[in-house]
Structure formats: C-alpha cells, structure tokens
Amino acid sequence: MLELAILGLLNGSPMHGYELRKQLAQVLGGLRSISYGSLYPALKRLHAAGYVTTDEPDRRTPLPADAPPLTGRRGKVVYTITAEGKERFAELVSQAGPEAYDDGGLFGVRLAFFRHTAADVRLRILEGRRRTVERQREGLRASLSRTRERLDRYTLELQRHGLESVDREVRWLSELIDSERQGADPPASDPSAGTSRPAAAPRTTPGPSTDRSRS
Amino acid sequence: MLELAILGLLNGSPMHGYELRKQLAQVLGGLRSISYGSLYPALKRLHAAGYVTTDEPDRRTPLPADAPPLTGRRGKVVYTITAEGKERFAELVSQAGPEAYDDGGLFGVRLAFFRHTAADVRLRILEGRRRTVERQREGLRASLSRTRERLDRYTLELQRHGLESVDREVRWLSELIDSERQGADPPASDPSAGTSRPAAAPRTTPGPSTDRSRS
DNA sequence: GATCGATGTATCGGCACGATACATCGACCT
DNA sequence: AGGTCGATGTATCGTGCCGATACATCGATC
Numbered sequence: 001m002l003e004l005a006i007l008g009l010l011n012g013s014p015m016h017g018y019e020l021r022k023q024l025a026q027v028l029g030g031l032r033s034i035s036y037g038s039l040y041p042a043l044k045r046l047h048a049a050g051y052v053t054t055d056e057p058d059r060r061t062p063l064p065a066d067a068p069p070l071t072g073r074r075g076k077v078v079y080t081i082t083a084e085g086k087e088r089f090a091e092l093v094s095q096a097g098p099e100a101y102d103d104g105g106l107f108g109v110r111l112a113f114f115r116h117t118a119a120d121v122r123l124r125i126l127e128g129r130r131r132t133v134e135r136q137r138e139g140l141r142a143s144l145s146r147t148r149e150r151l152d153r154y155t156l157e158l159q160r161h162g163l164e165s166v167d168r169e170v171r172w173l174s175e176l177i178d179s180e181r182q183g184a185d186p187p188a189s190d191p192s193a194g195t196s197r198p199a200a201a202p203r204t205t206p207g208p209s210t211d212r213s214r215s
Numbered sequence: 216m217l218e219l220a221i222l223g224l225l226n227g228s229p230m231h232g233y234e235l236r237k238q239l240a241q242v243l244g245g246l247r248s249i250s251y252g253s254l255y256p257a258l259k260r261l262h263a264a265g266y267v268t269t270d271e272p273d274r275r276t277p278l279p280a281d282a283p284p285l286t287g288r289r290g291k292v293v294y295t296i297t298a299e300g301k302e303r304f305a306e307l308v309s310q311a312g313p314e315a316y317d318d319g320g321l322f323g324v325r326l327a328f329f330r331h332t333a334a335d336v337r338l339r340i341l342e343g344r345r346r347t348v349e350r351q352r353e354g355l356r357a358s359l360s361r362t363r364e365r366l367d368r369y370t371l372e373l374q375r376h377g378l379e380s381v382d383r384e385v386r387w388l389s390e391l392i393d394s395e396r397q398g399a400d401p402p403a404s405d406p407s408a409g410t411s412r413p414a415a416a417p418r419t420t421p422g423p424s425t426d427r428s429r430s
Numbered sequence: 431g432a433t434c435g436a437t438g439t440a441t442c443g444g445c446a447c448g449a450t451a452c453a454t455c456g457a458c459c460t
Numbered sequence: 461a462g463g464t465c466g467a468t469g470t471a472t473c474g475t476g477c478c479g480a481t482a483c484a485t486c487g488a489t490c
Binding site: 433446447448 | 486
C-alpha cells in the first residue's frame with residue numbers, strides 16, 4: 001500500500017524521507033500518519049526493486065565494533081523515482097481489481113491519486129468500493145437486528161454508530177459516482193490518464209521482460 | 216488489544232478458537248474481523264502467561280519426519296480463563312490511561328466491555344477519547360483550510376469526508392457522555408464493576424479519588 | 431556556548447494480517 | 461456406497477506496519 005503512495009509522491013518530485021512522511025500523512029487523509037518503521041523499509045524495498053534511486057552513493061560505514069559512537073556522516077538522502085518506478089506507478093494506478101477497493105486504506109491512497117487514473121477505471125473503483133461497503137452494511141444490519149435484545153447498551157451503541165458510518169460512506173461514494181458520471185470536470189487533471197487505451201506507450205518502450213535490473 | 220477482548224469473552228464462558236473468532240467479530244463492531252494469524256498466537260501468549268488453560272492435555276504428537284500425512288488426532292481445544300486471567304481482565308478493564316482511548320481499536324474493545332467498568336472510569340475514558348478525536352479534528356481542519364486551493368478534488372473530498380466522520384464521532388461521544396452523566400442507568404450492569412470496593416452501592420457512588428486500586 | 435526543539439536517517443521487537451495447510455463432520459447428490 | 465462440498469476447527473508462515481528508540485545535525489533562543 002505504501003508502495004503506491006510513495007511512488008505517487010516521488011512521481012511529483014524527489015524528496016527525502018522526512019518530507020515524504022509529512023506529505024504521506026496528508027495523502028492518507030490527515031489522521032492516519034505513517035511511521036518510520038514502515039517508511040524506511042518500504043523505501044528499501046523500492047530501492048531494491050529498482051523503482052527509486054538515492055544520491056549519497058552507499059556511504060554506509062560499517063564499523064560496528066570499532067568506533068563506539070559512530071561519527072560517520074549521516075547526510076540527507078534524496079529519493080528519486082526511476083523510469084521503472086514511473087512505469088510501475090502507472091501500472092498500479094490503472095488497475096481496478098478487488099484489492100483496489102476491498103481494503104479501505106489502499107482505496108484512500110487510490111483516491112488520492114485519482115488524477116492519474118483513467119475515468120472509466122475511476123468509476124469501476126468507486127463502484128467496487130461501494131459494493132464492498134454495502135456488503136459490510138448489510139452484514140452489520142443483519143447482526144444488529146439479530147442481536148438487538150441480547151447485547152448491552154454500549155455494544156449496541158458501538159454497532160449503531162458503525163452502521164451509521166458505513167451508511168454515510170455509501171452515500172458519499174454515491175455522490176462521487178454521480179458527479180463522476182456527469183462530466184463533473186475533475187479539475188484540470190493531467191492528460192497522462194488515457195481512457196482505457198493501452199496508450200501504446202507515449203514513450204519509454206516498456207521493454208517486456210527486461211529483468212536486467214537484478215544484480 | 217486482543218488480550219483484553221479474548222479475556223473478556225472467555226470471562227463469559229469457555230470457548231474454542233473458532234467460536235471465539237466469531238464472537239470477536241461482533242465485539243469489534245462487526246466490520247473488523249480478526250484473523251487466525253492473530254488469534255492463535257494471542258491465545259498462545261495468554262496461555263504462556265497463565266491467563267487461560269486448555270483441555271487436550273498436550274496431545275501434541277511431534278512426528279515431523281516419520282508419518283507423512285500426520286494422522287494424529289487434532290481435537291477441539293477449549294480455552295478457559297483462569298483466576299489470574301480474571302484478575303488481569305479486571306485490572307485491564309479498570310485502567311483509564313491514554314492507551315485506553317488514543318487507539319481507536321482498543322477503545323472499541325473497551326467500550327464493548329464497559330459493563331465491567333466502573334462508572335467514573337467509563338466517564339474518564341469517554342472524555343479522553345473525545346479529546347483525542349477533537350485534536351484529530353482540529354488538525355484536519357487546519358490542514359484542510361491550509362491546502363484548500365492546492366489539492367485536487369479527490370484528495371479534498373477524502374479529507375472533507377474524513378473530517379465529517381471525526382465530527383460525527385465527537386458528537387456521538389458527547390451523547391454517550393451526557394447520558395453517562397445523567398443517571399442513564401446502563402441496563403442492569405452486573406455488580407462486578409465495583410470501583411475497588413466490591414459492590415458498594417447499587418448506583419452512582421462516584422467514590423472520590425481514593426487510589427486504592429493499585430496493587 | 432549551551433540547551434532545546436525541529437529536522438533527518440535508520441533499526442528493532444512485536445503484533446496483526448492474509449494465505450495456506452491440515453483435519454473432521456454433516457448434508458446433499460449420485 | 462461413494463463423492464464432494466461447505467461449515468467447523470486448529471495451527472503456522474511470510475509479510476507488512478507500528479511504536480519506541482537511537483543516532484545525528486542545525487537553527488534559535490537564553
């Protein structure tokens with residue numbers, strides 16, 4: 001999930017981790033902040049996969065048993081997306097499978113980068129998300145009416161509040177879908193989001209299986 | 216977090232894991248289901264800590280290299296809470312620290328077992344939760360008005376919806392707090408929720424600070 | 431000139447998750 | 461009689477995220 005978010009942000013401009021973390025918090029809706037314990041491993045994976053590069057050419061001073069306080073410089077590390085990374089991002093952003101909307105967290109990230117997603121894919125994702133949440137709602141409704149008498153007030157309140165939340169989410173999604181169906185000009189929206197056309201690669205001949213990256 | 220939920224359920228009656236999982240899904244609000252990958256390790260920890268016991272007296276047939284398909288019986292395992300477990304549960308359920316409301320998941324579980332929690336502790340937890348969510352709301356508000364112009368429609372919608380959600384949660388909590396402050400007899404409510412004195416009074420003996428509770 | 435808070439990179443242990451394997455049982459179909 | 465299918469049931473594995481923490485630099489304030 002972070003993979004998409006990080007690539008999306010770096011696709012905008014290079015950054016170091018600290019900045020990335022702040023922007024990430026914005027993207028994820030403001031409340032769910034990302035921790036360094038997720039961010040740096042994720043960057044490491046992306047780097048290993050060849051999707052990002054760093055400056056600071058491996059200035060990793062090992063010395064684990066020699067100089068006690070480790071006075072080796074630890075400069076800023078700027079992460080930059082590669083061509084493969086941009087490719088990967090475009091690929092991720094154009095997928096509409098269940099994983100795109102079954103997980104709420106991932107869905108939020110997808111929504112945050114909707115301007116890079118084709119209009120028909122946007123619609124499919126929104127509708128898929130609505131279906132998922134509707135199913136949750138029905139399950140919740142059933143459970144609530146089934147156990148209405150047997151549970152204490154607090155559990156009931158919790159479920160009632162949860163039900164109202166999913167209900168609100170369904171309505172919210174419906175509004176988004178409606179305004180998506182009307183032209184509803186999503187403001188500006190860069191043209192890199194070609195509609196369902198495989199786009200025949202505007203540039204960067206995809207190079208099907210060039211796994212040359214593996215060292 | 217699971218620790219409390221499991222102890223709480225087993226405090227009701229012994230169960231095996233499968234049943235536990237189903238009940239857990241109810242307790243957690245209906246939408247967040249718990250997976251076996253969390254449940255069984257959690258039960259293992261609780262067993263190691265002496266909070267639960269199992270029947271099936273270590274019928275663990277090792278044979279990892281002998282009989283290929285492992286035909287050893289794998290019977291049902293019933294988990295039962297111990298005296299120490301009940302003690303632990305009572306302790307967990309009477310704490311009102313920040314960890315009780317800063318994490319939304321844990322708060323939900325706490326709420327689900329509120330009938331085992333003393334009235335004054337209930338109030339403290341609800342108010343703490345409200346403070347936490349209010350802070351989130353303010354942060355979100357600030358971020359929204361700060362970036363209103365610079366972000367695309369989807370991100371904005373996401374943040375707006377998030378803001379409305381936390382706003383609704385604040386109002387919901389306020390209602391709970393109000394009805395808690397009025398007598399608002401939480402239905403029946405078993406007497407095991409004595410502040411530290413077992414069942415001093417039928418209702419609302421606020422029992423001033425007297426921090427007798429610490430062991 | 432020292433401390434303090436923001437900025438900044440990075441790891442560690444722990445917990446929860448999804449996927450999966452293994453196993454039994456009743457029901458319904460053939 | 462056999463078959464398979466779905467619910468029940470216990471359990472592990474690899475992965476990913478998190479909180480806490482360590483280490484490090486820099487600017488401002490005192």
